Amino acid sequence: MPVQRVVTIHYHLTDPSGKTIDSSEGRGPFSYLEGAGQIIPGLERALSLLSAGQETTVQVAAAEAYGVRRPELVLDVPKTKLPQADVKIGDRFRGGPDEHAPVFTVIEVGADTVKLDGNHPLAGVDLTFRVNIVSMREASSQEIEHGHSHDGGHDH
Ligand code: ZN
Numbered sequence: 001m002p003v004q005r006v007v008t009i010h011y012h013l014t015d016p017s018g019k020t021i022d023s024s025e026g027r028g029p030f031s032y033l034e035g036a037g038q039i040i041p042g043l044e045r046a047l048s049l050l051s052a053g054q055e056t057t058v059q060v061a062a063a064e065a066y067g068v069r070r071p072e073l074v075l076d077v078p079k080t081k082l083p084q085a086d087v088k089i090g091d092r093f094r095g096g097p098d099e100h101a102p103v104f105t106v107i108e109v110g111a112d113t114v115k116l117d118g119n120h121p122l123a124g125v126d127l128t129f130r131v132n133i134v135s136m137r138e139a140s141s142q143e144i145e146h147g148h149s150h151d152g153g154h155d156h
Helices: 041-048 141-146
Strands: 005-014 020-023 030-033 055-060 074-078 092-094 103-109 113-117 127-138
Touching: 005 041, 041 055, 041 127
Parallel strands: none
Antiparallel strands: 005 020, 005 030, 005 127, 055 127, 074 113, 092 103, 103 113
């Protein structure tokens, strides 16, 4: 088994139009444990080849990121079936009691029904990550046991 590392990065994520989707700027760097599935696999692979201080731009196709959009996850639902009567565009609901059930976003509100979209907001979006590797170090045995980095504090 290869040495597992904790990688700390600054990143800037944009969509194909150049719009910023997410960024670590102003929030402090982000740390992840290699091999723990905490970041998109294609991005993790590309970053694993770099070392501290290096910068790179990684393009990740939608299918390799949050998946392609699935039209069958767009549903018309009677308002009476919703967890609350009064909804507006942008409200979000989990599609069932299971914590892994898809989250639906209200995209249209009609008189008796609402249109819900169960696609991830980034489904179908090709992503561009601009990444600066802040540091890479060997993970501690406790981090490997827990499956996450303990940088940035840890309260368990
Ligand atoms: Zn922990």
